[in-house]
Amino acid sequence: xxxxxxxxxxxxxxxxxxxxxxxxxxxxxxxxxxxxxxxxxxxxxxxxxxxxxxxxxxxxxxxxxxxxxxxxxxxxxxxxxxxxxxxxxxxxxxxxxxxxxxxxxxxxxxxxxxxxxxxxxxxxxxxxxxxxxxxxxxxxxxxxxxxxxxxxxxxxxxxxxxxxxxxxxxxxxxxxxxxxxxxxxxxxxxxxxxxxxxxxxxxxxxxxxxxxxxxxxxxxxxxxxxxxxxxxxxxxxxxxxxxxxxxxxxxxxxxxxxxxxxxxxxxxxxxxxxxxxxxxxxxxxxxxxxxxxxxxxxxxxxxxxxxxxxxxxxxxxxxxxxxxxxxxxxxxxxxxxxxxxxxxxxxxxxxxxxxxxxxxxxxxxxxxxxxxxxxxxxxxxxxxxxxxxxxxxxxxxxxxxxxxxxxxxxxxxxx
Amino acid sequence: xxxxxxxxxxxxxxxxxxxxxxxxxxxxxxxxxxxxxxxxxxxxxxxxxxxxxxxxxxxxxxxxxxxxxxxxxxxxxxxxxxxxxxxxxxxxxxxxxxxxxxxxxxxxxxxxxxxxxxxxxxxxxxxxxxxxxxxxxxxxxxxxxxxxxxxxxxxxxxxxxxxxxxxxxxxxxxxxxxxxxxxxxxxxxxxxxxxxxxxxxxxxxxxxxxxxxxxxxxxxxxxxxxxxxxxxxxxxxxxxxxxxxxxxxxxxxxxxxxxxxxxxxxxxxxxxxxxxxxxxxxxxxxxxxxxxxxxxxxxxxxxxxxxxxxxxxxxxxxxxxxxxxxxxxxxxxxxxxxxxxxxxxxxxxxxxxxxxxxxxxxxxxxxxxxxxxxxxxxxxxxxxxxxxxxxxxxxxxxxxxxxxxxxxxxxxxxx
Numbered sequence: 001x002x003x004x005x006x007x008x009x010x011x012x013x014x015x016x017x018x019x020x021x022x023x024x025x026x027x028x029x030x031x032x033x034x035x036x037x038x039x040x041x042x043x044x045x046x047x048x049x050x051x052x053x054x055x056x057x058x059x060x061x062x063x064x065x066x067x068x069x070x071x072x073x074x075x076x077x078x079x080x081x082x083x084x085x086x087x088x089x090x091x092x093x094x095x096x097x098x099x100x101x102x103x104x105x106x107x108x109x110x111x112x113x114x115x116x117x118x119x120x121x122x123x124x125x126x127x128x129x130x131x132x133x134x135x136x137x138x139x140x141x142x143x144x145x146x147x148x149x150x151x152x153x154x155x156x157x158x159x160x161x162x163x164x165x166x167x168x169x170x171x172x173x174x175x176x177x178x179x180x181x182x183x184x185x186x187x188x189x190x191x192x193x194x195x196x197x198x199x200x201x202x203x204x205x206x207x208x209x210x211x212x213x214x215x216x217x218x219x220x221x222x223x224x225x226x227x228x229x230x231x232x233x234x235x236x237x238x239x240x241x242x243x244x245x246x247x248x249x250x251x252x253x254x255x256x257x258x259x260x261x262x263x264x265x266x267x268x269x270x271x272x273x274x275x276x277x278x279x280x281x282x283x284x285x286x287x288x289x290x291x292x293x294x295x296x297x298x299x300x301x302x303x304x305x306x307x308x309x310x311x312x313x314x315x316x317x318x319x320x321x322x323x324x325x326x327x328x329x330x331x332x333x334x335x336x337x338x339x340x341x342x343x344x345x346x347x348x349x350x351x352x353x354x355x356x357x358x359x360x361x362x363x364x365x366x367x368x369x370x371x372x373x374x375x376x377x378x379x380x381x382x383x384x385x386x387x388x389x390x391x392x393x394x395x396x397x398x399x400x401x402x403x404x405x406x407x408x409x410x411x412x413x414x415x
Numbered sequence: 416x417x418x419x420x421x422x423x424x425x426x427x428x429x430x431x432x433x434x435x436x437x438x439x440x441x442x443x444x445x446x447x448x449x450x451x452x453x454x455x456x457x458x459x460x461x462x463x464x465x466x467x468x469x470x471x472x473x474x475x476x477x478x479x480x481x482x483x484x485x486x487x488x489x490x491x492x493x494x495x496x497x498x499x500x501x502x503x504x505x506x507x508x509x510x511x512x513x514x515x516x517x518x519x520x521x522x523x524x525x526x527x528x529x530x531x532x533x534x535x536x537x538x539x540x541x542x543x544x545x546x547x548x549x550x551x552x553x554x555x556x557x558x559x560x561x562x563x564x565x566x567x568x569x570x571x572x573x574x575x576x577x578x579x580x581x582x583x584x585x586x587x588x589x590x591x592x593x594x595x596x597x598x599x600x601x602x603x604x605x606x607x608x609x610x611x612x613x614x615x616x617x618x619x620x621x622x623x624x625x626x627x628x629x630x631x632x633x634x635x636x637x638x639x640x641x642x643x644x645x646x647x648x649x650x651x652x653x654x655x656x657x658x659x660x661x662x663x664x665x666x667x668x669x670x671x672x673x674x675x676x677x678x679x680x681x682x683x684x685x686x687x688x689x690x691x692x693x694x695x696x697x698x699x700x701x702x703x704x705x706x707x708x709x710x711x712x713x714x715x716x717x718x719x720x721x722x723x724x725x726x727x728x729x730x731x732x733x734x735x736x737x738x739x740x741x742x743x744x745x746x747x748x749x750x751x752x753x754x755x756x757x758x759x760x761x762x763x764x765x766x767x768x769x770x771x772x773x774x775x776x777x778x779x780x781x782x783x784x785x786x787x788x789x790x791x792x793x794x795x796x797x798x799x800x801x802x803x804x805x806x807x808x809x810x811x812x813x814x815x816x817x818x819x820x821x822x823x824x825x826x827x828x829x830x
Contacts, residue, residue, distance in 0.1 A: 052472075061584070066471060306475050306476065
């Protein structure tokens with residue numbers, strides 16, 4: 001019997017062994033795509049720059065290196081539809097002696113990244129497993145009186161020491177109390193520095209990455225482990241929309257419709273809670289959903305946390321509140337990996353705007369709403385892989401109110 | 416009695432309260448320096464950009480924001496003597512309507528940063544205390560069989576959760592065994608991913624920062640807590656040079672002479688160990704010291720880990736092996752903060768070069784040297800502040816062989 005010793009990337013202990021075959025397969029897919037492209041001369045070579053060591057401003061302090069993407073390199077001459085940043089092509093001394101085409105590669109790379117191979121799904125399952133465990137570690141350790149950044153620190157430590165994840169996929173968002181309604185909390189101006197209060201909802205959006213493969217998970221739960229009736233009501237409204245979307249996801253479904261579905265469920269539930277009243281159909285016509293969820297339902301995920309390809313040529317963003325922030329306009333396809341991240345937030349300037357707009361204020365019970373003014377927000381974010389007939393849930397954390405309360409009640413014993 | 420409520424920057428719990436007066440004092444110093452500069456028009460305004468939110472390559476993923484320097488901003492039109500990076504001046508829409516001078520500011524800022532105020536020293540003492548504690552935490556937890564990156568992760572977690580330090584001052588270097596001889600270990604190509612072996616020396620160079628004030632500490636110790644005779648001999652040789660330098664530091668001393676002093680002590684000790692033989696004076700003439708310590712003795716430290724101002728106009732680097740890597744060519748001044756970081760490394764390509772050079776090989780006992788070929792290295796790095804008559808040691812970790820062995824022997828009890 002023959003046995004093959006295949007090269008692997010591995011960080012020891014219980015971390016995942018990533019076969020070099022994953023990258024070989026991706027190179028093969030890229031070449032196949034290039035060969036099918038008009039205008040590629042025979043015997044052409046693809047040159048991709050793996051990354052660049054950068055320094056902090058004008059100092060000689062190196063920033064922590066991160067590859068562009070292990071998988072298939074720089075999307076040449078492409079533009080990111082969110083940040084507007086343009087990619088630089090690879091370059092080396094003597095390149096002028098070659099015939100260079102800088103336009104053919106980008107669309108092929110984007111198509112390659114849009115759907116994941118089996119080996120890539122394996123890595124994405126791993127990043128989700130480790131990051132899910134790290135979120136559970138937080139739920140076990142969080143206590144009123146701590147600082148939000150202690151949770152960020154613990155998350156990173158868990159992911160790195162148990163999972164070999166030196167990088168997070170994005171800056172950790174550890175919003176508690178009203179900070180849960182600040183969508184990009186955790187960044188420069190608000191670096192997770194609030195003290196966690198008893199009675200706060202936590203909204204922790206954090207994900208680790210392994211060999212550049214990302215995860216993106218949000219858990220929302222009460223800091224003290226026990227939901228108040230209002231917290232339970234909002235949380236279950238979001239969970240309902242999350243599960244409604246998951247039940248509907250399958251190939252050929254329009255992602256914009258999934259976003260609209262989440263909006264609809266939120267509005268129905270907000271009527272039941274008493275914050276809104278009237279016809280949900282009429283609310284949808286005036287975009288009431290975006291008052292409570294101003295961001296998109298979810299996005300492609302892979303080598304970057306917001307993976308490329310959400311809007312290929314010919315597909316435009318829908319210019320409506322909420323939907324215009326959706327990062328993916330395509331039909332859902334098998335092997336896509338996506339986040340499903342509905343949320344309900346009480347963002348005071350958006351609420352005030354809605355109250356000042358007669359077309360929207362007519363649906364609002366302001367007395368009830370007032371009770372939620374410092375609530376913050378709830379987001380439930382899972383990562384999923386689309387299958388032939390539905391989806392696979394990659395994230396594994398306690399999700400129902402009962403699961404969360406039981407899990408957190410148990411924590412006393414772990415000390 | 417009147418009491419004043421002064422604004423402070425603070426991250427809660429036991430972290431340091433940094434008074435806004437620190438920054439006011441620095442602005443005052445800057446203005447004073449500018450007023451003393453020829454060519455500054457009356458009623459001029461200094462505009463400094465605090466930093467820039469950057470993204471990873473062409474993605475929309477924000478990198479963790481870090482201010483340029485809280486203290487006094489961008490050194491305009493300056494060039495870093497190590498990295499060659501040039502600073503960008505601040506800019507805003509409409510700046511063209513102002514008369515702008517981009518050359519006057521840089522030298523004044525550099526002079527301001529060269530020496531530290533009392534309030535700055537207080538912050539630097541704090542960063543050193545927390546980072547020292549984190550190093551001790553590592554010494555308590557390290558075990559053969561672990562991965563180097565687990566130690567990096569634990570260090571970062573300690574500094575962040577106990578000290579409010581979201582950033583490290585530089586990428587952690589966690590070299591064990593032979594990796595201790597790789598001066599920039601820990602970076603992209605060698606990301607602290609070796610398994611720690613029994614018998615390895617650890618060389619851990621890590622420092623946290625607080626409101627941009629850096630620390631830079633290296634501890635060297637055996638992974639299993641007990642020095643072998645060879646490890647003890649090399650370690651004590653380095654400790655001797657460290658302490659000789661510290662005893663000599665005071666205002667007006669030449670920093671290049673401190674580097675030469677460390678070289679001399681190393682060579683004397685290497686003769687005693689038997690790796691070298693012959694006249695140390697003769698060895699110094701052929702730069703034998705740089706075979707074992709190819710880097711500089713230490714550098715200015717402050718807002719950046721390699722702080723600015725080491726080579727003002729008129730002072731050139733000494734073009735000799737070793738000394739040419741020294742980042743500071745000035746006379747030592749009161750209120751300078753510096754690292755003292757002598758080291759002895761067994762870097763095989765440098766040893767082979769020396770053996771191939773008759774002027775150097777005549778001093779080498781190759782039989783003895785062979786025993787040290789996979790030793791790695793020892794570096795002992797402390798941060799110091801220069802006082803009127805000597806220096807203050809900011810770093811506080813076990814340093815003698817006896818202190819380290821006693822501290823690590825005790826660790827069984829902490830679990």
